Amino acid sequence: MASKSKKTNILNLKGEDKRLVGRLWQEYIRRHLGALLLAFVFMAVVAAATAAYTWLFKFIVDNMTEGVAGEVAGGVTGQQAEIATLAFVKLVVPVVIGLTAISGLSLFIQSVLSNKVALNVVGDLQKAMFAALQKSDYEQLTSQSVGTHISRFTNDVNLVATALLRTTNNLFRDLLTLVLLIGAMFYHNWQMSLVILLVYPLAILPIIKISKKIRGTSHEAQTQMGHITALLNESLSGTRMVRTYNLEKYESKRLGAAFTERIRLYLKLVTNQARVDPVMEVLGGIAVAGVLAFGVYQMAKGDATGGELVAVLAALGLAAPKARALGTLNNVVQEGLAALHRVFNVIDTQPRITEAVDAVILEDVQGALAFKNVSFTYGDGTQAIRDLSFKVKPGETIALVGPSGGGKSTIINLIARLYDVTDGSISIDGTNIKNVKLTSLRDAMALVSQDITLFDDTVAANIGFGRTGANPENISAKDVSAKDIEVAAKAAAAHDFITGLKNGYQTRVGEGGGKLSGGQRQRIALARAILRDAPILLLDEATSALDAESEDKVQTALETLTQGRTVFVIAHRLSTVKNADRIFVLDDGQIVESGTHGELMKKDGLYAKLRALQFS
DSSP: OHHHHHHHOTTOOOHHHHHHHHHHIIIIIGGGHHHHHHHHHHHHHHHHHHHHHHHHHHHHHHHHHHHHHHHHHHTOOHHHHHHHHHHHHHHHHHHHHHHHHHHHHHHHHHHHHHHHHHHHHHHHHHHHHHHHHHHSOHHHHHTSOHHHHHHIIIIIHHHHHHHHHHIIIIIIIIHHHHHHHHHHHHHHOHHHHHHHHHHGGGGHHHHHHHHHHHHHHHHHHHHHHHHHHHHHHHHHHTHHHHHHTTOHHHHHHHHHHHHHHHHHHHHHHHHHHHTHHHHHHHHHHHHHHHHHHHHHHHHHHTSSOHHHHHHHHHHHHHHHHHHHHHHHHHHHHHHHHHHHHHHHHHHTOOOSSOOOTTOBOOOSOOOOEEEEEEEEEOTTSOEEEEEEEEEEOTTOEEEEEOSTTSSHHHHHHHHTTSSOOSEEEEEETTEEGGGBOHHHHHHTEEEEOSSOOOOSSBHHHHHHTTSTTOOTTOOOTTTOOHHHHHHHHHHTTOHHHHHTSTTGGGOBOOGGGTTSOHHHHHHHHHHHHHHHTOSEEEEESTTTTOOHHHHHHHHHHHHHHTTTSEEEEEOSSGGGSTTOSEEEEEETTEEEEEEOHHHHHHHTSHHHHHHHHHHO
């Protein structure tokens, strides 16, 4: 029973592989069924034209043999023989050209159609992967390196595309051609054809064993490629530090080791792939020798003609590349299946932070916020927040200060539900944020972080993204006007430097805002938050990269902006939080002190010590 399964399962697909292929068909390929069926029609034409060559060769050889015999027996003159030969050539040449033209045109149309289907499927897979990543949790998204994610979109998807193209062309077109050629062989001389069919099945078991090795090595190679992409991303984005610290040799050694491992894995992969061709080549040689020996024997007995022998050999010659392509196809498919597993793993990523079935829209937000016995532990077991409880009134400014690792940024991430609390609850205006639609929750907030994110777009677009509904392709007056953007930029002390740029607000900022200074990037991010005009403002070291003059201007702008809004400010520069309504001093995930700047200075506790250290 197992042996039968191996014979019928050309690609050696297992249960999980069959499920993935079935899913790929149902969700991504089936919608292109019309184009595929049309491609199959042209594949059939190519296969039929190829098989037709065998009849042409038989016709030529048999007619030439009969012609020579007739000349000898009938005493035909040279002129008569020349006329007969010319007539024969005039008959054959148009047939050859016609077959070639039909085959070539059909091959072109089929290739275009199958490539179009494969590339559309790949594009749909990439869109589905990106949509899944956009829906995934912040923790899930950051648990893997950027390089690993990029590798999924490039290397893995390219392997799937290659497998799709090879499957379409080789499995269907070449298999159909092979079937028709075998049929032609049997039609011309079934005894000679049996010799071939006894030889080629011997390749099945070695190819299956080789494909298993290829599958495992391919997985290792793609994982290593993700690692290399991550290292390249680190090294190139950290060029300034690498140059300053003279780390070029260190980086070359680190990347060199990764490249060497990549070479080792791929050499192992191509070595296994290369084992298929010799197997098919040797078996092909044995098949040709067998057909020649048996064919000459039949001709000697008068059981076969020269045309039949040539036709069978021609069919074998045309079939051999197709059989070899089918033999190597399994290698490509195994690589593609390994990549498809990883692609669907991304697509199937389910966010752990989800909306309740009866989630409500957060409307008319006043900004009252309450933490009740909140604790949070990261996936690696690190506890960041311990049994934290406090209430914040609408319009109150809360400063979060304390040693690094105290839990300040975690509090902001929990408010925006980038993480979910491990224990306890967080509510806004009395509603548990777990019972609120995520879009409405985050629409109520504006964030300015010390890690500035700018897109490779214009200054105006980067500021305009702060307004809900702003379309990055067309920020219209309906979404946000140029005047609104300019007002926000002025409030963030950014207008003067923006107008000094070559193209003003239409200047492109480069990848990650690389064409701007750190302070300029931070002021644009602040302008974006000001434009958002949200009732809850989250400032995570929002002024850390500003010079004294710009900081003074931004602080004045923030005093106006924060009025009537609930504000959480994280700042290590304690001079920026002295005007906060309350200051929470965090240490080891707990609030160890709270009060105004004056009250905390009088207590002479941790806050006073931190301030003394800064101003000593």
